[in-house]
Amino acid sequence: MKQPKSKLANLLSLNQHRKRLGAAKVANQLQQVDWETMSSQIIEGDTSTYTHGSDKNLQSHIDNLRHEFVGRTELEYYHASLIVLIRRDFQTKNNFNIFEQLWYQNHEFLINNLNTRWLISACDTFIDHSDDDYLISLLMNAVIMVNTIKLQESELFLTASEKALPKLERKNSLEAERLALFDGVSGFAVGTDDTLRNMRWRLDKLCNAHVLGGIVLKVFESAQHPDANTVYSRFRALHTREKTAWWKE
Structure with missing residues (x-):
């Protein structure tokens, strides 16, 4: 490399x-x-x-x-x-x-x-030049999240002419049985899964320990805003179990 x-x-x-x-x-x-x-x-x-x-x-x-x-x-x-x-x-x-x-x-x-573009640019700048190891590690979460969304959404653009609607039978399958992805990782149980809620709890804890942690939380919220039309916002729209919601109203 x-x-x-x-x-x-x-x-x-x-x-x-x-x-x-x-x-x-x-x-x-x-x-x-x-x-x-x-x-x-x-x-x-x-x-x-x-x-x-x-x-x-x-x-x-x-x-x-x-x-x-x-x-x-x-x-x-x-x-x-x-x-x-x-x-x-x-x-x-x-x-x-x-x-x-x-x-x-x-x-x-x-x-x-x-906006998110410049929040991520700020994260990159701190990561490249800061001496605060905790801040560097914290902000890397936002960078990885947004870059992963960029890859996922760009692949969707390359492979489909428009954002496809979820197929009901596959949604039901994700709720009822395990979807194997790679190396032991399984799919997201649409509508009920607590994975993102638990991740949010951990993220809150990390971010609240640093005065600039709000950068990561703002990026996380922006990524799943209903108007964002990202994989996060689309899964949010399909979520039905209130107690496992991972966003703040």
Whole structure:
């Protein structure tokens, strides 16, 4: 398996050097800002547009990224810009220190306002650069969960023209008998299974032990929101036993 590049390799990489061009200018734009003021400033525009991939020109990438935050706050855009600088390895230690301070001072706002895409980007950033082993282990739960959903939903897109409705006979079979999956793992008993409820109890315990644990719980709730149309939300819609529910209303 290919390993991540070393710091020396990144330093000598022409491609990485190109990606950092203009970083000083971008970093200067992020200095001497008032986080409280930014949290109430809304970015104006007609419609938000997600970026796909990254522009090698840093300033262009940052400018394009701003379109993604139309209708959202300047602080959310600022948070995303910090992550870009860190990923492009520009003054990484200093920018991560700012990123970390931003989170510890504004975690409630960020958890309540960032979408899942940027919550996971924040998790990745902490995992790559934090010295807090407990936090790293905790946030990895959110990353694995969302990446697994991405794989599952993308496979569904590849293999079916539309989301298929569950077959009643198979639903009844899952409730009545064991479905063997792989290496001793069995299927989920649709409607009654307590597996996810028990997982949620354990997750709550882990997350409540750290001030930033709310990131993982927010991602978990977002993944199964009725409007999300993910494997979690679809199984939630089929669940009938109230005492084994794994979501919070």
